[in-house]
Amino acid sequence: xxxxxxxxxxxxxxxxxxxxxxxxxxIVTLGLGGLVSGFxxxxxxxxxxxxxxxxLMVGFGCLVAFVIVEAxxxxxxxPLRLFASRSFTGANLLTVFLYAAMGIFFFLFPLNLIQxxxxxxxxxxxxxxxxxxxxxxxxxxxxxxIARYGPRVPLITGPLIAAFGFVLFAAPSVGAxxxxxxxxxxxxxxLGMAITVAPLTTVVMNSADQEPIGxxxxxxxxxxxxxxxxxxxxxxxxxVNAFGARLDSKLANFSLPPEILRDMERSxxxxxxxxxPASLNPTIRxxxxxxxxxxxxxxxxxxxxxxxxxxxxxxxxxxxxxPDNRGTLPH
Numbered sequence: 001x002x003x004x005x006x007x008x009x010x011x012x013x014x015x016x017x018x019x020x021x022x023x024x025x026x027i028v029t030l031g032l033g034g035l036v037s038g039f040x041x042x043x044x045x046x047x048x049x050x051x052x053x054x055x056l057m058v059g060f061g062c063l064v065a066f067v068i069v070e071a072x073x074x075x076x077x078x079p080l081r082l083f084a085s086r087s088f089t090g091a092n093l094l095t096v097f098l099y100a101a102m103g104i105f106f107f108l109f110p111l112n113l114i115q116x117x118x119x120x121x122x123x124x125x126x127x128x129x130x131x132x133x134x135x136x137x138x139x140x141x142x143x144x145x146i147a148r149y150g151p152r153v154p155l156i157t158g159p160l161i162a163a164f165g166f167v168l169f170a171a172p173s174v175g176a177x178x179x180x181x182x183x184x185x186x187x188x189x190x191l192g193m194a195i196t197v198a199p200l201t202t203v204v205m206n207s208a209d210q211e212p213i214g215x216x217x218x219x220x221x222x223x224x225x226x227x228x229x230x231x232x233x234x235x236x237x238x239x240v241n242a243f244g245a246r247l248d249s250k251l252a253n254f255s256l257p258p259e260i261l262r263d264m265e266r267s268x269x270x271x272x273x274x275x276x277p278a279s280l281n282p283t284i285r286x287x288x289x290x291x292x293x294x295x296x297x298x299x300x301x302x303x304x305x306x307x308x309x310x311x312x313x314x315x316x317x318x319x320x321x322x323p324d325n326r327g328t329l330p331h
Contacts, residue, residue, distance in 0.1 A: 021077035027066045028077075032226060034059025039233035043240050043269055078219055079212050087151070088207035088216065090321025091200055095220055096227045097314035098159055098196065101166065101307035103228025104235040105189075109169070112300050113182075115272035116174055116293045127182060131190030135197060143198035154199040155318035162192030163311035170304040174293045192311070203322060235303055242299035244268045250291035254284060272296040 038055035045052050070076040083089050106128075113119040113127055145154040165188035172181035201220075208216035247268065251261065260277050267274045274292055276285055 019075055021070075021073060021075055024066060024069050024073060024077040027062050027069060031059050031062030031066055032229070034062060036229055036233045039230075039237060043237055077215075079215055082208055082212060082216055082219065085207040086321050087203050087323065090317050091155075091203045091207065092220055092223050093317040093321065094155060094159070094200065094314040095223045097310045097317065098162065099224040100227040100231035100235075101162070101310040101314075102193070103231040104239075104303060105166070105169075105307055106228075107232045107236070108239065108300055108303060111271060111273075112296065116296050116300075117176075119178075123178075127178060128186060130183065130186050131193065134187065134190035135194045138191075138194035139198045142195050143202060145195070146199050146202055150324045151199055151203045152318055152322050152324040154195050155203070155322055156315045158192050158194075158196030158199070159311045159315040159318070160192070161195060162189055163308040163315070165189030165192055166304045166308040166311060170301040170308075173297055174290070235306060238306070239299045239303050240269055240271070242302050243271055243295050246298040247292060247295035250295060251288070254288065271299075 034055045034057075036059075038052050038059060041049070041055065042052045047053070067080070070078045071080055083092075109128070110124045113124040114121060119127070142154060142158075165185050168185035168188055169182070171185075176182075201217075204216055204220045205213060244265075247264075251264070256264075260280070263277055264274065272292055272295075276288055276292075280288065
């Protein structure tokens with residue numbers, strides 16, 4: 001990939017930038033690190049713990065400071081003037097919603113396959129291969145949709161198809177085969193992403209003037225990565241809580257000793273990888289293991305429906321903010 005980049009991608013640089021925005025880079029790193037750390041630690045420590053509360057406050061404070069620094073800096077890492085473009089703002093808002101959904105999906109789906117459906121790690125990795133192939137094979141075709149339909153149509157249609165794919169992922173239960181339960185959902189989600197990715201990149205690149213085009217691309221890629229990380233942190237809390245609530249309702253039927261319940265409570269963050277006490281009766285152990293799997297599927301379904309909602313929100317962002325410039329490139 002490095003060789004292809006050196007061979008085919010022309011070099012570009014901004015001659016007016018005298019130095020790297022180290023201050024902005026440091027502040028935004030502390031801000032995002034504080035938020036992610038706070039959300040993750042809240043699962044085990046609770047929202048009132050000083051580490052959690054402090055991390056979140058530092059995170060939010062640094063992000064506010066980052067905006068101020070970038071607005072006043074001579075050589076900002078994130079030129080805020082780019083967001084004066086409705087297309088650029090809309091494309092990044094779409095990216096936030098859609099890539100947040102993809103981030104939590106790629107975090108939980110392998111856990112579903114390995115911990116619940118008993119797939120090997122290799123099989124779990126291969127399960128999303130049709131999606132990757134679709135994005136790869138259809139990217140050139142989908143990039144040409146802008147010339148025919150304008151940017152708005154594919155950026156509404158793609159996320160809506162992806163939303164349907166997420167709904168399909170919410171249907172399977174424990175023990176369903178890949179071809180019956182997941183293959184169609186993978187293909188539908190892959191088709192939705194294939195329709196979206198290339199037009200989204202085109203809109204971002206053409207929403208900026210030639211001078212900050214690298215910054216525009218970098219911002220959009222950073223938005224996608226940050227959205228995925230924050231989704232894992234925030235929706236991971238939702239998943240753990242949904243899993244825990246469902247499992248508690250199941251465990252109420254077993255009349256387990258309090259010490260075993262306490263041990264399982266501390267292990268809920270492991271989701272379906274939760275370790276059961278060795279002292280349990282084998283029959284009860286098998287029944288509880290099945291309850292753990294069912295609790296995971298319950299939480300997974302909830303998250304997939306939230307992902308569908310996020311995908312619909314991304315389509316709405318495209319509908320409201322990205323102009324319908326058929327036959328022309330957006331600015």
